Amino acid sequence: MTIHHDTPAVPAGEPAGTPGREKDSPDRTTVPTGRYADDHAADYDRWFAKPGVTAATVDTLAKLAGEGRVLELGVGTGRVALPLARRGFDVQGVEASAAMAARLRAKPGGNDVEVTLGDFAEVPVEGTFSLILVVGGTLFELASHEDLQRCLTAVADHLEPAGAFVFDAHVPEALAVAAASGVPEVVSETDEHLILCHRRIDPSTATYQSHYLVHEADRTRHLRVRFHYASPGELDLMAERAGLRLRTRLGSWAGGPFTRDSTYHVSIYERR
Numbered sequence: 001m002t003i004h005h006d007t008p009a010v011p012a013g014e015p016a017g018t019p020g021r022e023k024d025s026p027d028r029t030t031v032p033t034g035r036y037a038d039d040h041a042a043d044y045d046r047w048f049a050k051p052g053v054t055a056a057t058v059d060t061l062a063k064l065a066g067e068g069r070v071l072e073l074g075v076g077t078g079r080v081a082l083p084l085a086r087r088g089f090d091v092q093g094v095e096a097s098a099a100m101a102a103r104l105r106a107k108p109g110g111n112d113v114e115v116t117l118g119d120f121a122e123v124p125v126e127g128t129f130s131l132i133l134v135v136g137g138t139l140f141e142l143a144s145h146e147d148l149q150r151c152l153t154a155v156a157d158h159l160e161p162a163g164a165f166v167f168d169a170h171v172p173e174a175l176a177v178a179a180a181s182g183v184p185e186v187v188s189e190t191d192e193h194l195i196l197c198h199r200r201i202d203p204s205t206a207t208y209q210s211h212y213l214v215h216e217a218d219r220t221r222h223l224r225v226r227f228h229y230a231s232p233g234e235l236d237l238m239a240e241r242a243g244l245r246l247r248t249r250l251g252s253w254a255g256g257p258f259t260r261d262s263t264y265h266v267s268i269y270e271r272r
Contacts, residue, residue, distance in 0.1 A: 068130025074138035123154035
């Protein structure tokens with residue numbers, strides 16, 4: 001559920017979890033990680049939608065989809081799934097948050113995307129797909145390397161022989177440099193709201209926590225989202241154990257090359 005400049009760009013659905021809400025003050029609300037999606041499903045598109053990034057993402061995915069079915073893990077409110085469905089693809093999704101899934105269904109064309117509620121680490125659907133995708137940095141929402149390995153193995157089981165598995169993710173070293181600068185990232189700025197993000201990295205646990213400050217209508221809300229990261233090399237090894245191999249790695253959804261200066265990557269895997 002990452003949000004930053006040109007990429008893993010828009011946060012996807014956060015798994016439901018920790019109950020309750022903490023209030024720091026009358027005009028400031030802190031929302032624990034597990035409640036992000038359920039509590040803010042209605043605000044998600046307004047705060048985090050990035051049409052330019054979404055268009056490039058959908059264009060790239062459409063070229064990879066082939067003629068078979070498409071599955072999005074962490075489908076959220078349908079930012080990517082709905083445009084793919086409008087292009088004629090048979091799209092399904094997996095989502096942990098019932099509130100996010102409800103927002104998707106309420107949109108025009110929402111009934112065209114079949115959504116399964118559940119843990120996407122399990123890929124709890126039937127059949128195979130020509131394209132399986134995880135966007136918006138959502139893959140790192142999985143709580144551990146074990147969960148990530150479980151997800152990759154399940155993806156391989158559901159991927160057609162010539163199919164593609166695609167996801168985007170931060171480069172950990174770039175995350176660390178940005179976090180060390182202490183300068184918050186401007187995620188979104190309009191006449192109605194300002195959203196800033198600050199990330200804290202913990203290399204001892206291979207995790208980072210994104211703190212979002214959303215100021216809107218003279219009220220500031222604090223959202224915390226925790227991620228468990230892996231380097232591109234680690235992801236390649238885990239994919240190999242799952243029966244996948246790297247087809248190509250891009251430096252952006254627009255198709256730019258992955259270089260030493262890339263801050264995130266778009267990785268495309270296929271069955272071995």
